[in-house]
Amino acid sequence: MKQILIVERLFDGESFHKNMAVTIDAGKITAVIRAEDVIDVEHHTVTKLAGTLTPGFVDVQVNGGGGALFNAEPSTECIEIIGRAHARFGTTGFLPTLITDDVSIMTKAADTVAVAIANQQAGVLGIHFEGPHLSVPKKGVHPQRYIRQISERELSIFSRQDLGIKVVTLAPENVSTQVIKALVSAGVKVCLGHSNADYDTVNAALEAGATGFTHLYNAMSALGSREPGMVGAALESKDAWCGLIVDGHHVHPAAAKIAINAKPKGKVMLVTDAMPPVGMSDDASFKLFGTQVTRQGDRLNAATGELAGCVLDMVGAVNNSVAMLGLCHEEALRMASLYPATFLGLEKQLGLIKPGYRADLVLLNPANKVSRTYIAGNVVFAQ
DSSP states (O other), X not given: OOEEEEEEEEEOSSOEEEEEXXXXXXXXXXXXXXXXXXXXOTTSEEEEXXXXXXXXXXXXXXXXXXXXXXXXXXXHHHHHHHHHHHHTTTEEEEEEEEESOOHHHHHHHHHHHHHHHHTTOTTBOEEEEEOSSOOGGGOTTSOGGGOOOOOHHHHHHHTOSSSSEEEEEEOTTSSOHHXXXXXXXXXXXXXXXXXXXXXXXXXXXXXHTOOEESSTTTTBOOOOSSOOHHHHHHHHOSSOEEEEOOSSSSSOHHHHHHHHHHXXXXXXXXXXXXXXXXXXXXXXXXXXXXXXXXXXXXXXXXXTSOBOOBOOOHHHHHHHHHHTTOOOHHHHHHHHTHHHHHHTTOTTTSSSOSTTSBOOEEEEXXXXXXXXXXXXXXXXXEO
């Protein structure tokens, strides 16, 4: 379907513009022009939109949403529920994320994502395995009984070529540099996290090909004056990307600002680490590996006290980055779209509104809440 979106205000990923038109054909953007220059309307469906149109948000760490948890039911129906819940908040591309679990669940999750990728299921970009090769002292709510050394069974799953973009979070003190190199050679984007590794071990993993850090500061060895730890190595690295949870609970605003100031522009991306209550009522609670997780406002805690993921959504992360961190709206939007797309190697397809890019778009109202979401030119949420 050919269509033209005429918008009051547009953020193309670089700067804001007023009174613009975006033409779309077969799910891709074909032109971005001034609204007054639109002439060929006969062969297009024309929609006039009030608000600000921005690139769709890309979330590399999504455990659940809409009451669904990927670990609990790794099915395409579960992914659809999660995707629909997050589309309400502007997410147009995401990685269903499986935390530490039995290898049979990992296999089922991989099989499910392979089907989703083959069927071009809306929003699904690949899969993120957060574990199981983590550090017990930094496990958080990951079940200790499933934390283990890597074996050929897991390597065969990670090496599959039908999963779209593959991200694996691991603790480098428990996975050798040789294995990290093998994973990278198999097309895996290796992230470091849930780790108590020292600075030298982290840097060895980066040299072996690791390119990211999962939820910076959380569940990793801290920065100290004589032992920089994983946090120090992450902040020092000019090349590695860092995911950041900006919910006011996981990271103090001052620590978040320090990270953004320390890293080169484009190397800090917003993530939600979202759990099932995203998109649900305030009193929604759920079980994670048999442990009750309770929501109190915008905070999730396991019965044992640990933070248990988030009820954060991407537009909330963007708005928090402006309100809590003092970022300009443009940079916060890039941290939710272009920067994660670049981390995933999709910067030529996602994160900008320009010809040739997929028509993944978000319409924000004057309060910077999502009023409409498009994936490949199709409306997947409208308020």
